[in-house]
Amino acid sequence: MKEKTDIKSMNLAELKIYMEELGEKSFRARQVYQWLHEKQVSSFEEMTNLSKALIEKLNQNCVLVSLKKEAVQISKIDGTRKYLFLLADGNVIESVLMKYKHGNSVCISSQVGCRMGCRFCASTLDGLVRGLTPSEMIDQIYQIGKDIGERISNVVVMGTGEPMDNFDNLLKFIELLTDENGLHISQRNLTVSTCGIVPKMRELAERKLQITLALSLHASTQEKRLELMPVANKYEIHEVIEACRYYFEQTGRRVSFEYSLVAGVNDTEADAEQLAKLIRGMNCHVNLIPVNPIKERSYVQPDRGAVWSFQERLEKKGINVTVRREMGRDIDGACGQLRRKYAGN
Ligand code: SAH
Numbered sequence: 001m002k003e004k005t006d007i008k009s010m011n012l013a014e015l016k017i018y019m020e021e022l023g024e025k026s027f028r029a030r031q032v033y034q035w036l037h038e039k040q041v042s043s044f045e046e047m048t049n050l051s052k053a054l055i056e057k058l059n060q061n062c063v064l065v066s067l068k069k070e071a072v073q074i075s076k077i078d079g080t081r082k083y084l085f086l087l088a089d090g091n092v093i094e095s096v097l098m099k100y101k102h103g104n105s106v107c108i109s110s111q112v113g114c115r116m117g118c119r120f121c122a123s124t125l126d127g128l129v130r131g132l133t134p135s136e137m138i139d140q141i142y143q144i145g146k147d148i149g150e151r152i153s154n155v156v157v158m159g160t161g162e163p164m165d166n167f168d169n170l171l172k173f174i175e176l177l178t179d180e181n182g183l184h185i186s187q188r189n190l191t192v193s194t195c196g197i198v199p200k201m202r203e204l205a206e207r208k209l210q211i212t213l214a215l216s217l218h219a220s221t222q223e224k225r226l227e228l229m230p231v232a233n234k235y236e237i238h239e240v241i242e243a244c245r246y247y248f249e250q251t252g253r254r255v256s257f258e259y260s261l262v263a264g265v266n267d268t269e270a271d272a273e274q275l276a277k278l279i280r281g282m283n284c285h286v287n288l289i290p291v292n293p294i295k296e297r298s299y300v301q302p303d304r305g306a307v308w309s310f311q312e313r314l315e316k317k318g319i320n321v322t323v324r325r326e327m328g329r330d331i332d333g334a335c336g337q338l339r340r341k342y343a344g345n
Helices: 012-021 027-037 052-061 134-148 163-178 198-206 222-228 237-251 269-278 304-316 337-342
Strands: 068-074 081-086 092-100 103-107 111-113 128-131 154-157 190-194 212-216 255-261 284-290 320-323
Touching (some): 068 134, 103 134, 128 163, 134 163, 154 163, 163 198, 190 198, 237 255, 269 304
Parallel strands (some): 190 212
Antiparallel strands (some): 111 128
């Protein structure tokens, strides 16, 4: 049997060609695209300005990717919502909604599982299952928007998975997300976070998009980074920083560094000094995140004092720093925890 076409992953130009292949007039593409990306329907039957024959044809040849809300946890502290979505093949993924004064931000997954092996991360414990399609990425945002009945203004690709390990689908997703015929979210309101896959970071830079690149740095020396992140075996720390500089040169966008503070591992004064040296002169921002402990590992958060003095040391060197507010502390906060619990771990 021929595999069905995922039309929700197509941009308007591709959909036009596809409609012609189906023997339809190309203007139908715009109508179908509107149903998929503006009205966000979950079945072809709901596309009421199409003929019965076309709906039948779509049902026969295409799938309409629409994620099923399997569970949602709502934080009593800050209203953060953690969603578990069921995919058509039975896999589940997590997404998170965070409410800020400046708007609603959604954190999406880019893969089912992950093969990067970061030591402190729950998402990677069972390895990679597969990359998500562009439609599966964007539908996380559509479903959450519908669920809360409010506009989503910011998107971060910081959930489960390594977006640069699913690069083509990521680019397609960005195209759909920012398209004026869809949610029309500005590139500046999108952040993509990577563990540091250098060739893809450079390729992204050359696309000259206005999205924010976040690098998961987590250490200030190659030796320490290797202890936490196996990807450092492949891309040495200076090479990764160089790719960040290149991203800024190409796009003019300030790069963010994510630094999860782990007590006794990367939180000393010497670590802060070394970090300041490593990123000296860069137009950047550092996000300090006290590590979210997972039960499979023994990593613990530094106490408040240690976090403050780490921050202060960087600030003294003229570096922009924020300590990330922990959101949803009363729900399964850390990446991949909810999905693992669902799978019985
Ligand atoms: N693979 C991408 C995006 C997903 S991870 C990346 O590595 O950037 C999103 C962020 O959460 C990364 O900075 C990651 O290092 C961090 N992270 C994962 N598990 C964590 C934990 N238990 N505590 C704190 N940060 C964590």
